[in-house]
Amino acid sequence: MLYLPLLLALLTLSTAAAAAPLPRGELERQCWQRYARERSRVDLREPTAVHFSNLRHGWRVRSPFMVEFAVKGMGVVPAGKVLAGTGHHHILVNTPLPPSVTDKLPFNDGHRHFGKGQTFAVLDLPPGEHKLRLLFADHEHRPYFVFSPEITVTVTGKRSAEPLKIDPANFETSCAAWYQDEVARPRGPGEWVAITNVRDGESLVSPVSLRFGVDGYGVCAAGQKADKTGHFALDVLREGKLQQAVDLSNGATQANLFVPPGSYQLRLRFVDGATGRELLPPAEQTLVITGQDKL
Structure with missing residues (x-):
């Protein structure tokens, strides 16, 4: 008969979700670890800020690609819900910052709304350069003065199930391409x-x-x-x-x-x-x- 603590531990393990594993290939794991500090570094410079958690300016990705949101100094609450110190995310796609913080953001392809309290989005954009900016707004879609720097990403084409390969003879360039594609790959x-x-x-x-x-x-x-x-x-x-x-x-x-x-x-x-x-x-x-x- 199982002791109660062991039984509880087994039940816990059976209901836990599987975490994303480290890459299996030696080159892929070496490449992934190369960016470890960039992905995990603590930044205390701005007490309140939003930014793209997984994307950087100048990156190249295949479409569709995942865009992860990061916010600090404020919390997330869905649109329509009033609570001090909270808001929800918007992505400006090839669109400048709004001229006024008193006007509500429109609903169109240039202003993507995530009013259900989402933490990420999957964008499907045509090949070419695209400018992206994350903007935090209140319960009525009025922007706070909290937004990320604008970044430019280049969509190189359609995403396929086949991952990019790292070439040991050209590790630096192929590692960067693999990593950028990997962190932007949508989850199942x-x-x-x-x-x-x-x-x-x-x-x-x-x-x-x-x-x-x-x-x-x-x-x-x-x-x-x-x-x-x-x-x-x-x-x-x-x-x-x-x-x-x-x-x-x-x-x-x-x-x-x-x-x-x-x-x-x-x-x-x-x-x-x-x-x-x-x-x-x-x-x-x-x-x-x-x-x-x-x-």
């Missing part, structure tokens, strides 16, 4: 919650910025209610013991982790704001901290 269909910028078993330097995403649900800070929404909660364990419990009930979609070197188990939950009930199988993955960096 279905409802999920995930740590989006760090993969299972990855080795990083503390402090680490962790970014969170969810599909099938929107983010809604506690203090408001909306259908099919919840908020993130992160448990950080070491050798089975809880080290930190990060409550993101304010609608935040990222957290900074300051921990000493060692191996940690991360458990990201997506919970109902009223009851605390888990709405999706949690995402579990291992994080290895190899050193500490000065900010």
Whole structure:
């Protein structure tokens, strides 16, 4: 007969979502690790900001491609819900910033709205250069003075199931092309919650910025209610013991982790704001901290 703690552990493992693994190929893993610090570095320069979590200016991608949103200093709440210090995301596609912060953003191809509290979007754009900017706005789609720098991405063509290859004879250029395509690759269909910028078993330097995403649900800070929404909660364990419990009930979609070197188990939950009930199988993955960096 199984002891109760072991039974509970088995049940937990059976209901946890599989985390994204590190690349299998040696060249791909080497390339992925090359960008580890860029993906996970903590930035304390701007207390309130939004930016594209997975894209950078000048990158080349195949379409459709994923665009992940990052916001700090504010929380996410769906459109139509009034709560101080919150808003929702918009992408400006080949469109300048609005001239007025008092006018509501229009609904058109140049102003993509994510009023359900989404944490990402999948864009399907024609080949060529496209200018993108992330803009945060209030419950009535009136923009805050919170927006990302404009970036330009080049769509090289249609995405296929075949990933790009890394050429060992031309590692620098082919690694950059593979990496840009890999982080922009849309996830498969279905409802999920995930740590989006760090993969299972990855080795990083503390402090680490962790970014969170969810599909099938929107983010809604506690203090408001909306259908099919919840908020993130992160448990950080070491050798089975809880080290930190990060409550993101304010609608935040990222957290900074300051921990000493060692191996940690991360458990990201997506919970109902009223009851605390888990709405999706949690995402579990291992994080290895190899050193500490000065900010």
